[in-house]
Amino acid sequence: MGTMNLDDWTVKSVRNPWGKVPVTASGKSLSGSTREYMDRLLEQQRAPDTVSRRHHYVPRAYLRQWSSDRKRIWALDTATGAVKQLGLTDVCVKENFYRVLGPDGMPHNRVELMFGVVDAELRRVQVLLADLKDPDQLKFDDLLGLGVSMAVQRMRTLQQRRVQLQYNRWIVAQNPSQHQSIDATADNPLRLASIHTELLFKSMWGAADVLTTRQIEIWHDPQGRFMTCDAPVAVPFSNNVRPGLMAAPFILWPVSPQRAVALSNELVGEKAVIRVATGKLVGIARTAVEQGRERMIFASEEQRHRLPEGKKFRRRTQSRLRCANHTPQGERLSQPGCCVEWSETYAAIPDIALCDQGLHSPAPAIFTSA
Numbered sequence: 001m002g003t004m005n006l007d008d009w010t011v012k013s014v015r016n017p018w019g020k021v022p023v024t025a026s027g028k029s030l031s032g033s034t035r036e037y038m039d040r041l042l043e044q045q046r047a048p049d050t051v052s053r054r055h056h057y058v059p060r061a062y063l064r065q066w067s068s069d070r071k072r073i074w075a076l077d078t079a080t081g082a083v084k085q086l087g088l089t090d091v092c093v094k095e096n097f098y099r100v101l102g103p104d105g106m107p108h109n110r111v112e113l114m115f116g117v118v119d120a121e122l123r124r125v126q127v128l129l130a131d132l133k134d135p136d137q138l139k140f141d142d143l144l145g146l147g148v149s150m151a152v153q154r155m156r157t158l159q160q161r162r163v164q165l166q167y168n169r170w171i172v173a174q175n176p177s178q179h180q181s182i183d184a185t186a187d188n189p190l191r192l193a194s195i196h197t198e199l200l201f202k203s204m205w206g207a208a209d210v211l212t213t214r215q216i217e218i219w220h221d222p223q224g225r226f227m228t229c230d231a232p233v234a235v236p237f238s239n240n241v242r243p244g245l246m247a248a249p250f251i252l253w254p255v256s257p258q259r260a261v262a263l264s265n266e267l268v269g270e271k272a273v274i275r276v277a278t279g280k281l282v283g284i285a286r287t288a289v290e291q292g293r294e295r296m297i298f299a300s301e302e303q304r305h306r307l308p309e310g311k312k313f314r315r316r317t318q319s320r321l322r323c324a325n326h327t328p329q330g331e332r333l334s335q336p337g338c339c340v341e342w343s344e345t346y347a348a349i350p351d352i353a354l355c356d357q358g359l360h361s362p363a364p365a366i367f368t369s370a
Helices: 032-045 060-066 110-131 140-155 158-174 191-212 279-292 364-369
Strands: 054-056 072-077 082-087 093-095 215-220 250-256 259-264 272-276 296-299 316-324 339-347 351-353
Touching (some): 032 140, 060 072, 060 110, 060 296, 110 140, 110 259, 140 259, 158 316, 158 364, 215 279, 259 279
Antiparallel strands (some): 072 082, 215 259
């Protein structure tokens, strides 16, 4: 039997403050409030269709935390540099964004009803953490509610749909007989929305399980300097490359001008840790918002002067493709051969730098969704 040298290893053990394993087995193990939450989602699939066509991919109730009159919010349009006060009904919204085809082939808006359930839970968790004083008051269902709310909010945005479309356009170009395009077409204008939302709801609990195994930190800034954006759950870039959820030091979600939730990979054995936000932490959150946004950045009335009016942001989240001579599990590939790694980068256009072994087909369509 071989031996393993552990001289350079540091083994750390911390207590589990929740008293339960903080995962749902990708939704297979739900109970209590999470089971009720899922049941409410499923009920909406059978509900009568709604006529609503203006679908918000960031809830108005969430953004209201930055509004002084509960109706309007200060916004920077990073494409134009304009700073304006906009109505909450008119930001982070797109017509028919969640309109999909049902099993009977008929279009419907019931996904918007499902997101009504999602938004109600997100708002509950947001208010809970924005006002929290004693972390020990948090319940196990609050942890799961936080995880699934952040996971769904991260996946439901216009940005994630655009980046998924980039990757799909590249992979279809490599083998069109094996991979199907998710692009909307004249015959099926709802294809992209249908596939995006289906994948979102299928993967929501698996994504939540990654988040609920992290340490909850609440960064508290009495000066109220936290901003947010149209992609409010941020995995900060490192050297312009976004790490995976497992490797990221923090996953950030501003919940008010005074507070941001940071899910850390440094476990300390507490349900949550409330930290006074230093200038460094506020700077980390601001950079995450500026680089992680799709187009719009939002600030409170008191902090609107901090929005960089007149500044246009040339870069945003894009696909990044690289070749490796090994699989993700570390197994080396025989030549010629490579494994293509897809990640996200902060750039003006998709960043594609692949090998010249003749293994890859050009995919110019990926740049049309930059």
